[in-house]
Amino acid sequence: MITLTLVFLATLALGVPIAFTMGMASAAVIWKEDLADLLVVPQQVFAGLDSFPLLAIPFFILSAELMTGGRLTDTLLRFAAACVGRARGGLGHTNIITLTLFSGLSGSALADAAGPGAVIQRMMKEGGYSGAYGAALTAATAIVGPIIPPSIIMVVYALTDNSVSVNGLFIAGVVPGLLISAALLGVNHWISVKRGYRGVDSRPPFREFVSLSISAIPALLLPVIIIGGIHGGVFTPTEASAVAVFYALVCGLFFYRSLALSALPGILVRSCVMTAAVMLIIATSNSFGYVLTVLQVPQAVGEWIGTLGLSAIGFLLVVNIFLLLFGIFIEPLPGVMILVPILAPLAASMGIDPMHFAIVVIVNLTLGMITPPVGGLLFVTQVVSGESMGRIVKELWPFLAAQIAILLLLTLVPGLSVWLPHAMGYAK
Template sequence: MISLLLFGSFIALLAVSVPVAISLGLASAVALLYSGKVSSSYIAQGLVTSIDSFPLMAVPFFILAGDLMGQGGLSRRLLNVANVFFGRYTGGLAIIAVVTCLFFAAISGSGPATVAAIGGLLLPAMVKEGYDKGYSVGLIASAGSIGIIIPPSIPMIIYAVSANVSITQMFLAGVVPGFLIGLALILVAYLKARKEKYVGNTERFSAAQKWQAIWDAKWALLVPVIILGGIYGGVFTPTEAAAIGVIYGFVVGLFIHKELKLRDLYKVIAESALTSATVIVIVGTATIFGRVLAIERIPFMIADYIVSLTDNPILILLLINVLLMFVGMFMETLAAIIILVPILLPVVVAVGVDPVHFGIVMIVNLAVGMVTPPVGVNLFVGARVGETTLEKASVGAIPFILIMIVVLLVITYIPAISLFPLKLMGY
């Protein structure tokens, strides 16, 4: 009865457009008050203890670092580098979009932030060159989802905290899958460009011009080297790396590129604070929701049920992939991670799946969910930036969603793709 009350009230609240974070909190409160197993103060205590985490502090720092670097001109310089190397090929602007998203993902750690930053710069140019607007938005929304797979990734931090695994190991495991998805998107973009005759620009850049573009973008290109190199080299923790990223973005934007103005700081910090607050509230209420599940032993019952159906790891992972893809269509990424990790992790561990590998499978699944309606957040951001409808953006994203699903299945059933960098680094 309590399980029905918990999920029923949560679904009912979502159906009447109550925000996900509030729906999670209210549904948890209703279930706890009905059960009477714990006092009402448990909710308040849980909200505080769930966010009292040193690794979790990396989230607001990475959000602020990404905003500072986007405002400070780093994303525009990354775009210039991609243009001089890939702009002249068939579908050059589409390839530039994917490559720039790959680089910016290693700065922002966020899918929507990547779509907003790169889409705002590139979508007008793509439309001007004759690209279909819905297709262009679908491409950038899909490429932006790499922002949660390429490290540093905010959902990876949340998964690592929820699953009690190393953030550094999660970051390492995300490198190859992220680039694999990027290459797959480039392949589809190239084939689509050949079919639709989306030609590249006719300008050929000399070696000197290419070097100049790289030199101009050197501070942006150094960001992944400093942040990820420091983490993997054991120089600092992911949380410390996020704080260093904030200082780096501030200094480069304000004093080196001089595109970040003091008058802009309030707006940048305010927007980052709002985004961070949204994330933290979701983390808090989703954690309470997860604890209610644990009190009622729902994860263990679901795990027993799935294992009773089959003990074949291939079939179990396939079932979980289908479930995660469905959930990703309707639920916000961070909430899905915090709710589903306690339910699904015991199942996959029982059949011998590595928790880090499963984390990558889960995050790639939810990355696909960011570009699938009705709650595809990247599509919403892209449609707003590109001034088009969600329907057109959704249709434009279809070929990219399909290739991402293919890559997802490859990543799921070949664990070495995710785990090889860990073995290389001695983990």
């Protein structure tokens, strides 16, 4: 265990990508401790990818790229601005609403921040908002991407923990995602009142508002089709991801007529690169998990937690603190692959609803993407804004505090996460 920890931390500190960090740490332990033949590493890497449901990941990534390539961002942006643009802090509200709507298409926080988030940041700066404030708000809002369905992290979580289903997690993420967006709207309003950030001067005519609403409907229907189709038994989650690609292609080519055929090769290349990065993490985390199992780490952690005599709530609070610290250094996807096999059985043994625990873990690890100093979303928004990291982090704290408050609420009130999926038949 010491070798595993040292190699993992050392390679991570040297800036080695997390996928290679897990693979190197696994190989080092297997070789030093003579746990098995080193051939077990490539075998475990292959086994980590030998799963049909994993096909959902490249399809969801491709559907998001098709929607972005079809300039769907412009449609959602105009629709959000028409809804909330005139309110105090209207451009900030437009930022939050647009990214919340787009999260139902992408499933990726980084895609939201780099795509529509970059456009809205520039608009906010031109509208008189601080560049650092726009960057902080965009980063804080982008974390809704992996929480509101479809979500790549939820697909991986369901493959890691068989006690929850992909569609159950998709439905469970709706209310928490909307709560986070609502909290951010409140913080943005409070700050806008203090600083005098105003909304747009004019409201669109009623006929224009109706036209914008109608044009946004096809895009907004995508998550409804995905969840409704899976829930109704029309298709599986994997098949749903393929349907999403077809739907995005039809919308871009025929409905919005903004997706050029010449753009498709570039979209496919970007999707392949993103898919390769995600799949490599999943593959090497399987070998990492194999080593943890052979070293009986889950059993050791379970025995140690058992000696603490924690209640279910006490356990969740301890897990929250641990994950918030863990998320500072590790991205959500490898965090799920490493920690869920250890923590989920412990939560189940304490009578905690698996779906409730899954949402707590996913929200918590996603917050790590905006937790300094390593938060990936902060670097994306910094590049767009050109602001210093120190100024962005200073503006971030009120939003991060609101999100941690929502996380605590989700922890203490399980019904916020599980009521909707249980009502739809996804009980534990």
